[in-house]
Amino acid sequence: MRHIILISCSMLLLMSFISVNDEYFPEPIYPIANPDSPIVSLGRELFHDPILSKDSTVSCASCHSQYNAFAHSDHALSHGIADRIGTRNAPALVNLAWSESFMWDGASFSLEAQVLTPLTAHHEMDNSLDTILNRLNKHPKYSYLVQQAFGKSPIQTKHVLKAIADYESTLISRNSRYDSMRMHLVEFTEQEKKGYTLFKQHCNRCHAEPLFTNGQFANNALPIDTSLNDMGRFRITDDSAHIRHFKIPTLRNLLYSFPYMHDGRFKRLRDVLNHYAKGFNMHDETRSIQNLIPLSSNDITDLMSFLHALTDRTFIFNPVFSQIHYPQRNQ
């Protein structure tokens, strides 16, 4: 009996310790699903299965691969079926449970709603919900998984959306060196400290800690790509104040989520920092960012050292998020 009490006490102490040190993280907006739940298992399977695309060649994971922090590094713009190229860089799927809107332009109001876009967009999976449901309902694996997850079949639209959304809600990254520093488990190097100070001076307003985004939209003065002529959030709100405003992305795991910006124009992190450091002229609607961020070459190196500390390898390589590989049956 004494032994059991002792273990219980230890666990209580440990839980208390984690709780206290996690206080720097805000409460999520979206409920985070249990990673062990059958619904998440179904979502995980769907996320990695090209069956969702019109010609069964492209899955969600094709553009949001785990080893790229659930972004994509091969192309500046997303790559759909039949080698179709989209108009925007595939964003990293991380800490989505803390988001109020989704997509570069905030088009989707919920995690479930955002699932619909890639399924049906011409440049992405170009499929119809009818076709997807027919395929899934004929597939023994999905009949089983849906029964496990929802206790009923056939699979319906709401099941597909809920399962993928729940899976995506579990893609949480909060175990970087930065997080360890916040939990007083490690101390930053001198260079990281300098970079952190520069970050708080110049970047934190938009890329706010600890999510490294404030969830808002901004025009960061990139010269417009006339081949895309992307008006950003303006397309959604019809408000001229939002012309060329795009979602401020998280900086977590950005070493893995290159290329950068909504159109993937920068392959290297240093190019991004140079864009902000060289200054720019804002002649249009927004004044979100309009001044030169005075960064020397040494400053940029220090800042990059800090940004490296946002890498969470336990997230990038966590098998809980990965595709499940079932053993092949002998025919």
Next chain:
Amino acid sequence: MIAKTPVVLNSSIVHNNDSIIITSFKAYIVIPTLTDTIVHLLDIEDNLSCSLPDDAESVIIGINSMQTVRTNFSGALDPIHGMFWTWNSGYINVKIEGISQRSMQRNRIFQMHLGGFTAPHQESIPLRIPRNTSIKLSIDIAPSIDALLNNHQGTVMSPGKDAHELMHILQQSINIEQ
């Protein structure tokens, strides 16, 4: 109806020296009651009538903001019905599609997708109705089609001031009969 002619799917109606063919008409009807909110999707290809609870005092054409963000994507609100914008979340409250020689679009098609759930473009039409009786809603879609063809080259498919204008014209063209 187009003018005073009842619309028949895929049949030609002469209007304004033009031959108009309606290929799709769908609209959301929301019925708030004391205990519930009932959502119907009326579709000219399927059914243009729905049951009305005795205590209903109003019907609304269109899905409002709260219903949109709280949708469970099932039943009438399943995106499989083609009434949910996937590039821009939200339901299409009224969808009218057809063919007109006045359309500037490919193959002379016209497309009117009206909706919007966020300010300032929240588009729905509330209608007061009498209790305890059946009602017949007649909508003359000719004025809105004329506006679509004359002012918008035959296509409006996103929330905004154009959709608002057309929704307003539709609202002016509704007649309620017992």
